[in-house]
Amino acid sequence: MKIVPAFVISLLFAGCSSVILEANEKVQGRLLIWHSFEGKEAQTLNSILAQYQELYPRIKIVDEFFPEETITDQFRLQARSGLGPDLMISSFEELIPLIQEDIIEPLNEYNLDLSSYLPRPMSQVTLNDNLYGLPFVLTTQALCYNKTQVEQPLQTLPEMIVGAESKLQIAVPSNFLDTLWGVEIFRAEPDNRKLDNIGVDNIFEPKAWGNWLAWLRHANKNPNFILSSDTSTLKQIFTEGQFAYYICDTDDISDIKAILGADKLGVTTLPGAANQFAEVKHKPAGPTLYTKAIVFNRISSNATTKSALQLASFLTNVEQQTKLAVETESLIPANSEVQLDKRLSPIQAVLLAQSKTAVAVSLKFVYEFEDADEIHGDLYYNLVMAGEMAPMEAAEKFGQKIQEIKESLTQKDAMSLGEE
Missing domain, CATH: 3.40.190.10 (Periplasmic binding protein-like II)
Incomplete structure (x- = not known):
């Protein structure tokens, strides 16, 4: 020593x-x-x-x-x-x-x-x-589930359909922003697409959104697949133990756990692996x-x-x-x-x-298109879910609207903010 x-x-x-x-x-x-x-x-x-x-x-x-x-x-x-x-x-x-x-x-x-x-x-x-x-x-978002109803949590969209058909109730917040997590699954680009510094040119792919809307509308035909814009009510019903699954905001998980109970709450990643609509198989979800x-x-x-x-x-x-x-x-x-x-x-x-x-939606994108999602995204989303417009038609129209907004931005409007 x-x-x-x-x-x-x-x-x-x-x-x-x-x-x-x-x-x-x-x-x-x-x-x-x-x-x-x-x-x-x-x-x-x-x-x-x-x-x-x-x-x-x-x-x-x-x-x-x-x-x-x-x-x-x-x-x-x-x-x-x-x-x-x-x-x-x-x-x-x-x-x-x-x-x-x-x-x-x-x-x-x-x-x-x-x-x-x-x-x-x-x-x-x-x-x-x-x-x-x-x-x-x-x-971001994740998939919360009730362990008393679910032994092995679902991992794919097809399993989501099977779960609903098996009488498991699946709660999904329903509006343009809250459902964007599924668009990435249907995107035709390679899985290694760069996800940082997302801008207007690659945040929105009409075909991917249209296919995702078609999947949601099909899933919504099952009464156990519950789409609702009333997120607070969905959260409350899940914490009461009635839903098997709930697409949750991650910053709510601590509160959900306190109410539902640590022994009952399970959390897993959102389902991926798209169905027949997708051109690329086995892709993860991409929540905002x-x-x-x-x-x-x-x-x-x-x-x-x-x-x-x-x-x-x-x-x-x-x-x-x-x-x-x-x-x-x-x-x-x-x-x-x-x-x-x-x-x-x-x-x-x-x-x-x-x-x-x-x-990640970049700060520049938020600056240029901060009203586009609320004014136009929810409009076309709601028209599709109400059966008033075909998914691909809505996707194409929204894509055109995004392009119009982009073209209306002058070089000064788009680039002057933040410059010394």
Whole structure:
């Protein structure tokens, strides 16, 4: 056994102490952070913030909750008056007005190491090569099921039909956005199609959507295949134990588990492997990916913004991202280096796997076509499901409408936002 001299040990500890002291001196001041997390999500975030303050006692972090429906408007209102938080966690779709009003800090000049962030979420915080936030956590859709009714969860669309024919009730939220997960199954492009930085030219394939609509309309003939736009009611009935399956939003899983019971809730990836309509067999579903981003108030001082970026780096490191995933059971890491053991964290591992096939709609696409889905997508979707229009006719008309919107955008309209 080797004996380490006491003076060597003292030198090692002195060296460590100096590093910690130097870090503590750099991270100081006060940071105000806004978020809209509740329940387990809020508890986990607060625990992480408390740990950060223990590591860096010279900094004071104040967090404030705002409802998701109002947080961005409150930020805009206060930022115009030179107030508001130093950083805010917000849905990526809400970034557009913040960029337009020039109230969030572009991050290009801070020389950040972005290598650990997944590329698809990065497309949702970047516009015209300008970085306007950092990906924090992700949400998408998955397939929730009741273990008391299902021994082995279905994996394919044909199995979905068989399940309904076997009297298992399958609840599917029914509108344009909530059903987009099936389009990827019918897409004729190769399975290795690049899914990051999706733009207008490849977000929508009329033939794939038409075939998917045809499949949905066929499935809807079975009374046990329940399509409804009333998502809250579907969720409630599932938590009451009546449905065998429910296409759920991943950020609802923690609440569903608390009501239905941990012993009853199962979660798996959405069914893929298309039926005879598809040209490519055995393809995974492609639900829409949503990024919750950390953005920074432009009114904050340079020193404060650097402290806020240091905190954001901590929130998105492997350890904290893993903690968020494991403890909330509903939030998906944006850090590409997170690995989850499906034996220890089965639900979280499923969500991470599902996010890898999810499609990220870029921030640029949201800017250019933010009203197209609501105004036109739901219109044609509802016409098909009501039997008033053939699936392929609806798909072609919607495709034409998308093209018209694209052509109506001038070069200035499409490219000026976010440019210096």
